[in-house]
Amino acid sequence: MAKLKMPPPHGGELVNRVIEKKEYAESLAAGAIEFDLKPTLDPNGVPIRHVYREIVSVCYGFFSPVEGSMTQNDLEGVLKERRLENGWVFPYPILLDVSEEDLKSLDVKEGDRLLLKLKGQPFAIMDVEEVYKIDPKDVATRTFGTPENNPEVVRQPFDEKHPGWMIYRCMNPYVIAGKWTIINPPKFREPYDRFWLPPAECRAVIKHVKKWRTCIAHQTRNVPHTGHEMLMKCAAYTGDIEPCHGILVNAIIGAKRKGDYPNEAILEGHEAVNKYGYIKPSRHMVTFTLWDMRYGNPIESLLHGIIRQNMGCTHHMFGRDHAAVGEYYDKYATQILWSEGIPSFGFEAPPNEVEKGLKIIPQNMAEFWYCPVCGEIAYSENCGHVKEKQKFSGSFLRGMVAEGVMPPKVVMRPEVYKAIVKWWKVFGYPFVNNKYLENLNKELEVDLAPMEIPKA
Amino acid sequence: MPHYIGVILDENRLAQIKGTPLEEKIQDLFGGQLKMLVVEVPEDKSEQILKAFDRARIDSRGFIEDLPVAFKRALFEEIAKAKSLDVIDKVLERLPEIQEAAKKESEYIPPPEIE
Numbered sequence: 001m002a003k004l005k006m007p008p009p010h011g012g013e014l015v016n017r018v019i020e021k022k023e024y025a026e027s028l029a030a031g032a033i034e035f036d037l038k039p040t041l042d043p044n045g046v047p048i049r050h051v052y053r054e055i056v057s058v059c060y061g062f063f064s065p066v067e068g069s070m071t072q073n074d075l076e077g078v079l080k081e082r083r084l085e086n087g088w089v090f091p092y093p094i095l096l097d098v099s100e101e102d103l104k105s106l107d108v109k110e111g112d113r114l115l116l117k118l119k120g121q122p123f124a125i126m127d128v129e130e131v132y133k134i135d136p137k138d139v140a141t142r143t144f145g146t147p148e149n150n151p152e153v154v155r156q157p158f159d160e161k162h163p164g165w166m167i168y169r170c171m172n173p174y175v176i177a178g179k180w181t182i183i184n185p186p187k188f189r190e191p192y193d194r195f196w197l198p199p200a201e202c203r204a205v206i207k208h209v210k211k212w213r214t215c216i217a218h219q220t221r222n223v224p225h226t227g228h229e230m231l232m233k234c235a236a237y238t239g240d241i242e243p244c245h246g247i248l249v250n251a252i253i254g255a256k257r258k259g260d261y262p263n264e265a266i267l268e269g270h271e272a273v274n275k276y277g278y279i280k281p282s283r284h285m286v287t288f289t290l291w292d293m294r295y296g297n298p299i300e301s302l303l304h305g306i307i308r309q310n311m312g313c314t315h316h317m318f319g320r321d322h323a324a325v326g327e328y329y330d331k332y333a334t335q336i337l338w339s340e341g342i343p344s345f346g347f348e349a350p351p352n353e354v355e356k357g358l359k360i361i362p363q364n365m366a367e368f369w370y371c372p373v374c375g376e377i378a379y380s381e382n383c384g385h386v387k388e389k390q391k392f393s394g395s396f397l398r399g400m401v402a403e404g405v406m407p408p409k410v411v412m413r414p415e416v417y418k419a420i421v422k423w424w425k426v427f428g429y430p431f432v433n434n435k436y437l438e439n440l441n442k443e444l445e446v447d448l449a450p451m452e453i454p455k456a
Numbered sequence: 457m458p459h460y461i462g463v464i465l466d467e468n469r470l471a472q473i474k475g476t477p478l479e480e481k482i483q484d485l486f487g488g489q490l491k492m493l494v495v496e497v498p499e500d501k502s503e504q505i506l507k508a509f510d511r512a513r514i515d516s517r518g519f520i521e522d523l524p525v526a527f528k529r530a531l532f533e534e535i536a537k538a539k540s541l542d543v544i545d546k547v548l549e550r551l552p553e554i555q556e557a558a559k560k561e562s563e564y565i566p567p568p569e570i571e
């Protein structure tokens with residue numbers, strides 16, 4: 001086998017649409033039509049998505065080659081075969097959606113420049129390419145698939161209980177398409193700032209600081225227990241002539257649901273894994289991407305592959321029930337996609353074997369459990385003690401944490417638990433609750449410096 | 457099919473059931489690093505519990521998880537009092553009181569005292 005090297009960004013080049021020079025930025029925004037970005041609300045008024053996260057991820061290149069809010073042709077291509085109009089694979093609609101009322105008061109048309117404001121400050125501009133109408137419910141359903149149209153992996157029709165389907169279902173009916181450019185780079189608050197490593201910098205760190213030739217990505221939205229740690233360690237044994245040099249943990253940070261762990265504890269919990277030597281920092285690094293998780297299992301895995309290829313990873317680990325909620329998809333939908341493809345979603349072959357597909361290599365992993373007979377955390381494809389096995393259960397662990405019981409270190413590292421307790425003391429609660437949500441939805445993850453835009 | 461509720465035993469709880477017949481029912485988890493009592497819950501009663509607490513759910517092992525701490529506490533109190541695992545009816549009698557306490561729990565849970 002030939003030695004692997006870092007794959008190129010998806011689409012060939014990293015998108016970088018961030019303007020750091022203040023005067024230039026101000027001149028670009030002068031005279032633009034102002035629009036305050038708003039969260040997407042569910043029918044109970046709960047924020048379930050904020051488009052600012054997509055603007056950040058697009059402009060810093062996480063979603064390369066996507067450059068902004070999609071045109072109707074891009075949207076159709078994505079819904080039909082998970083391809084942009086230019087042919088590159090991309091799984092999700094990325095849209096700036098507005099209400100009829102907002103569209104009327106904005107009175108924008110093709111060629112106009114919009115100034116998008118966040119937390120009262122100028123944030124980004126966009127040159128309007130197209131304004132068109134969507135049927136949000138249709139977009140939602142076609143994004144995730146149906147048992148009739150996608151019988152390979154869809155087991156149940158998507159509905160209001162699916163948080164990702166709800167994000168699209170609750171969008172406004174008009175889309176303003178056009179490329180986004182950030183003119184006021186957001187400042188991440190603590191502790192996010194420590195983990196902020198956009199693709200261009202991440203590639204440079206991997207190449208020149210960590211000196212990893214190969215690197216496997218680990219997707220997370222959770223505080224790590226030792227099952228996750230063992231998954232990372234074992235999946236990293238793949239590589240080429242030797243195990244992967246590095247493990248890149250990339251947490252998805254966005255809208256939260258009650259009962260999740262706070263973002264801060266997730267990031268610092270993973271950091272504790274390397275800080276306290278369970279996986280040396282020379283081999284393990286924690287980062288994040290802003291994205292309101294759509295829980296799209298195989299569809300989500302495509303986005304994960306794109307993000308981490310753009311960040312410079314050679315491999316990506318995929319587990320059972322990857323980025324899943326409920327039983328809408330087959331448990332192994334992601335692994336089916338990456339081992340044989342899913343024709344009805346536009347993949348006659350795995351996404352890394354199709355034209356204009358991904359270059360990242362999948363590492364499909366089965367399960368880990370604790371086996372008292374083996375006396376270790378065992379891989380399901382090794383351990384034959386099926387009767388004795390003790391499965392890791394995230395909710396069992398959450399129950400233990402809530403009762404104030406320190407989990408045994410064979411299940412959770414004490415330093416990881418301490419990261420949970422640290423933020424528990426800050427928020428008065430170990431998990432996401434109403435108060436945390438209210439605060440997150442008001443403050444978001446960033447602050448924006450004041451910026452005066454000259455009048456036209 | 458019955459469901460189960462696991463009651464984790466820390467040192468304090470272990471001391472309370474020392475010398476009772478419950479000791480024989482203690483299950484070892486994770487190589488003995490965690491001790492637990494398992495209470496069997498008939499299906500009709502597990503439905504009642506799921507209805508009472510909207511976050512509660514059955515996990516892949518058939519255990520009822522994400523129950524309020526107040527419920528787990530009451531369950532252990534009844535177990536220690538009766539020196540038996542057959543206490544689910546007693547706990548369900550206390551449901552209104554537990555639900556009241558659980559409401560407060562959604563806003564604040566005191567953090568453990570560790571450095």
Ligand SMILES: [Zn+2]
Nearest residue numbers: 371374383385
């Ligand atoms: Zn075994």
